[in-house]
Amino acid sequence: MPKIAIILGSTRPGRNGEAVANWVFDIARRRTDAEYELVDVADYRLPLLDEPVPPSLGQYSQPHTKRWAEKIASFDGFVFVTPEYNHSTCGALKNAIDYLYAEWNNKAAGFVGYGSAGGTRAVEHLRLVMAELQVADVRAQVSLSLFTDFENFSTFTPAEHKAEAVNTLLDQVAIWSTAMATVRAA
16 A cells, blocks of 8 residues: 655745645645655754755665755655745745655656645646656646635635645546556566
8 A cells, every 4th residue: 555645845834834734734634555755844953055965876874864855865756735926836845855856766746736826836747846756746636715615815725626636636646656666566
């Protein structure tokens, strides 16, 4: 059974992402197709990338990097929960991704974005990053609007049909996570 991380990318005080990630996780943990875990980037307290050698070499020197690498290596797939800031993902998530290389390779990913345009531009940027990291990203994604899925731009109140979109996303991530295990084994 694949192990899938739901990664909360925002570290901003008062972040909307915490409610979104918890909602995704609540839906996921009712499923039986994978083991799901909520991973909060904020818990790892990663400074701006401070490793002296490129992550593709796998020579991590910092304790926080080693801890982060061990956590990410333990998963077969990922669901990234990302805000959209200035037409892209947040710096904290991009920084966390950039810390590692091999730990991401040959796994699957899906995306839940939120923002004024549903986080779609942040997701598009993350898709390009995932391609470079040899991650197979799935087609389905969840887009949440600050105008319709949040009350006063801060209280998360998703429409009921959004849960169906989450399940479709999780279906694809679980299937692709299982498939990519054969690639990693080869």
